Structures are given as structure tokens and as C-alpha cells.
Amino acid sequence: MEITDEAAAGPVRAADGPILKPLPPELFVVYGSNAEMRWEAMREQGYHTPVDRFFVRDHTRTPLIDARTWRLRLFGSGLHGSPTPERAVEFSYEDLLGLPARSISAFIECTGNARSLYAGQQNQPVTGSPWKLGAVGVARWRGVPLSIVLERARLTDRAVDVMPRGLDPDFIDGGQNLGRVRRPLPVAKALDDVLLAYEMNGRPLPPDHGFPVRLVVPSWVGISCIKWVGDIEVSDVPLFSPWNTRYYRLFGPGHPSEGSAPLTRQVLKSAFELPWDARLSAGRRTALHGRSWSGGGAVRHVEVSTDGGRTWRRARSRGDRGAPGWLRWEFPWRPAAPGPQVLMARAADASGAVQPDVAPYNTLGYLFGAVVRHRVTVV
Numbered sequence: 001m002e003i004t005d006e007a008a009a010g011p012v013r014a015a016d017g018p019i020l021k022p023l024p025p026e027l028f029v030v031y032g033s034n035a036e037m038r039w040e041a042m043r044e045q046g047y048h049t050p051v052d053r054f055f056v057r058d059h060t061r062t063p064l065i066d067a068r069t070w071r072l073r074l075f076g077s078g079l080h081g082s083p084t085p086e087r088a089v090e091f092s093y094e095d096l097l098g099l100p101a102r103s104i105s106a107f108i109e110c111t112g113n114a115r116s117l118y119a120g121q122q123n124q125p126v127t128g129s130p131w132k133l134g135a136v137g138v139a140r141w142r143g144v145p146l147s148i149v150l151e152r153a154r155l156t157d158r159a160v161d162v163m164p165r166g167l168d169p170d171f172i173d174g175g176q177n178l179g180r181v182r183r184p185l186p187v188a189k190a191l192d193d194v195l196l197a198y199e200m201n202g203r204p205l206p207p208d209h210g211f212p213v214r215l216v217v218p219s220w221v222g223i224s225c226i227k228w229v230g231d232i233e234v235s236d237v238p239l240f241s242p243w244n245t246r247y248y249r250l251f252g253p254g255h256p257s258e259g260s261a262p263l264t265r266q267v268l269k270s271a272f273e274l275p276w277d278a279r280l281s282a283g284r285r286t287a288l289h290g291r292s293w294s295g296g297g298a299v300r301h302v303e304v305s306t307d308g309g310r311t312w313r314r315a316r317s318r319g320d321r322g323a324p325g326w327l328r329w330e331f332p333w334r335p336a337a338p339g340p341q342v343l344m345a346r347a348a349d350a351s352g353a354v355q356p357d358v359a360p361y362n363t364l365g366y367l368f369g370a371v372v373r374h375r376v377t378v379v
């Protein structure tokens with residue numbers, strides 16, 4: 001692939017807000033620099049989430065980066081010769097496009113997706129963006145395996161952690177400057193299936209999703225997928241940043257005061273392609289559609305209840321059950337009497353996990369994997 005004009009400079013900043021792409025209210029709910037997809041917007045869509053409705057989570061704001069002057073820099077004690085940041089191993093955008101490429105379908109999901117349901121369903125208030133279920137999307141990502149770039153930069157066998165860092169502005173929390181967004185990743189995962197992605201759904205990455213290059217870390221929490229990567233420290237000792245110490249661990253009762261181990265895999269979840277409080281017609285046959293996904297293995301099957309959890313029946317899978325990303329499913333339903341009703345979907349994955357009734361409380365509201373009670377009104 002050559003540097004196209006589209007990829008070369010990227011668009012100019014058109015929006016005043018932190019996110020550049022349009023955020024029409026029929027597709028998104030916006031919380032400051034974050035925007036979640038409305039699930040009804042996936043109803044007539046294919047396997048992948050189109051960019052126009054893919055959620056955005058920016059700690060600060062989307063930067064505009066010129067691919068012609070951009071460089072990826074690797075340094076640290078985990079590379080032969082222990083290059084310092086000043087003597088880093090460099091790759092241009094064209095260098096990366098010239099390396100062997102791979103494409104994968106994978107979800108990216110915010111660790112706090114469905115966080116608002118801790119309060120909404122379990123009466124447990126938590127802090128952070130009050131996402132409903134829309135902070136997730138599946139795209140087709142194309143790029144260079146991180147393993148290839150690490151090899152070219154002459155990784156040693158003593159390296160333990162790599163830490164990609166974004167080029168977006170410093171993140172300030174409660175008046176404290178925490179520097180640029182960065183999170184360590186164990187070398188074992190970095191060498192396994194991680195991509196330095198430069199394409200999303202067949203086009204150069206859009207600015208909001210990390211142009212020119214982002215990490216895609218399959219199955220892991222969204223914060224692993226650092227956007228707008230500028231450098232990667234490679235270290236022979238464990239690395240730390242606020243994003244694996246004060247955030248993205250479980251805090252609260254039952255956890256050590258420094259929190260759990262840093263979070264890695266996402267939990268199992270399901271969503272109906274319906275608005276919240278959807279209205280459905282009594283006596284009319286309809287098909288409920290939805291998707292289920294898991295960081296623990298492919299989704300094997302999904303059961304649906306249309307009576308608030310009293311009875312359950314298997315949903316019909318649409319498409320490949322082993323697909324990476326998510327499993328699409330459908331369930332025929334003829335709502336009987338008018339009135340409020342609760343729809344529920346419960347998935348099981350290849351690791352044997354089944355969605356529980358209650359998600360384990362943690363103060364920052366991460367990993368809400370409980371069965372969601374989706375209220376609808378039959379009219």
C-alpha cells in the first residue's frame with residue numbers, strides 16, 4: 001500500500017469539540033470527550049461496526065497527525081544495545097506499510113462499558129463515564145504484527161514489558177498531570193496477536209480511532225489499544241504507569257488496597273439491537289436481534305428470556321460461531337399482552353463462562369458482565 005493523499009495529511013480539524021467525526025444523536029450518546037454507540041444503530045448492519053457509529057473514548061482530544069513527519073520510536077533496556085529515547089529505533093509510516101501485514105476482526109471495548117448498570121441494576125453507584133452498553137465495536141483491522149516490529153528493533157529475550165504511548169495531549173486528573181496516555185503490556189501478549197493497525201474496515205484509520213497507527217490487542221481491555229502511538233518503551237524490568245496502577249484494576253471490598261492485578265481480558269457480554277425502552281407491538285411476530293462477545297473465548301451459545309428471567313430458550317446463531325469479535329443471533333418473539341416487559345440475553349463462551357446475574361462490584365465500575373435487564377414496552 002502506498003501513502004494515499006487521504007492517509008498522508010489526514011483531514012483538518014473541522015469540529016470544535018474533542019472528537020472530529022460527526023456524532024449525530026440517532027447514532028451516539030455523548031459524554032464530554034467520549035461517545036457511545038446506540039445499539040439500535042447496529043440493527044441493519046453487517047458483522048463489522050461502521051466507522052460512522054463506532055464509539056470513541058478520548059482521555060483528552062483527538063490529535064491531528066501528519067503521517068509524512070510521524071515516526072514510531074522504540075527504545076529501552078529490552079532492545080539490543082539498550083537505545084535511549086534520543087537514539088531510538090525509528091520507523092516511518094511508509095516503513096510500516098512495507099512490512100508484512102495481517103488483517104483481523106476484533107472488538108475494542110472500553111473496560112467501563114455498561115458501567116451505569118452497576119447503579120441501574122445493582123444499586124451500586126460507581127465513578128466514571130456512565131456508559132450503557134455502547135462502548136464496544138468490532139472492526140476489521142489491518143496492520144503490522146507488533147512482533148515483527150519488535151524483532152526488527154532487535155528485542156532481547158530478557159524483555160518483559162512494552163509500553164506504547166499516545167501522541168494526544170497530557171491527561172490531567174484532579175489537577176494532577178499524569179502525562180501522555182500509556183499502558184504497559186507484557187511481552188508475551190505483545191508477541192502473540194497484537195497488531196500495529198493502520199487500517200480500519202479497509203480505509204486508513206480515522207483520526208478519532210488513532211491515525212496514523214494504533215495498537216489492537218485482541219480480547220483485552222480497550223485501554224490496551226493505545227491510539228496515535230508515538231513511541232514504545234521496551235524494558236527488561238516491569239513497567240508502570242497510572243493506567244496499570246491507579247486505573248484499570250479492581251478496587252473496593254475484597255481487593256487489596258493497591259487494587260487487583262492490572263486488568264487484561266474483557267468479560268462476556270450481550271446486547272439487543274434495540275433502543276432502551278423500545279416499544280413493540282402486541283400480537284405481532286418480531287425478531288429480536290443481538291450480539292454477544294467475550295475476551296475469554298468465542299461465544300458458543302446465547303439464551304434469551306422475554307419474561308424477565310423466568311423462562312429461557314436458545315437464540316439462533318447468525319453466521320460463524322467461532323468468529324473472532326462477536327456472535328450475532330436472533331430470537332423470534334410475539335409479545336402477548338400490552339405492558340412493560342424485561343428482555344434478557346445470556347451468553348456462554350468457549351472457556352465455559354456464562355453471564356452471571358450479578359457483576360462483582362468495584363469502585364471504578366469495570367467489567368460489568370452480568371445479564372442486562374432490557375426494559376421494553378409492549379403496546
Ligand SMILES: Nc1nc2c(c(=O)[nH]1)N[C@H]1C(S)=C(S)[C@@H](COP(=O)(O)O)O[C@H]1N2
Pocket residue numbers: 054055056057058059060108109110111165166167168181208209210222223224225226227228
Ligand atoms: N493515546 C490514547 N489511546 C487510547 C485512549 C486515549 O485516550 N489516548 N483511550 C483508550 C481507551 S480507554 C479506549 S476504550 C480505546 C477506545 O478506542 P476508540 O476510541 O477507537 O473506540 O482507546 C484507548 N486508547
Ligand SMILES: [Mo]
Pocket residue numbers: 057109110111112222223
Ligand atoms: Mo476505555
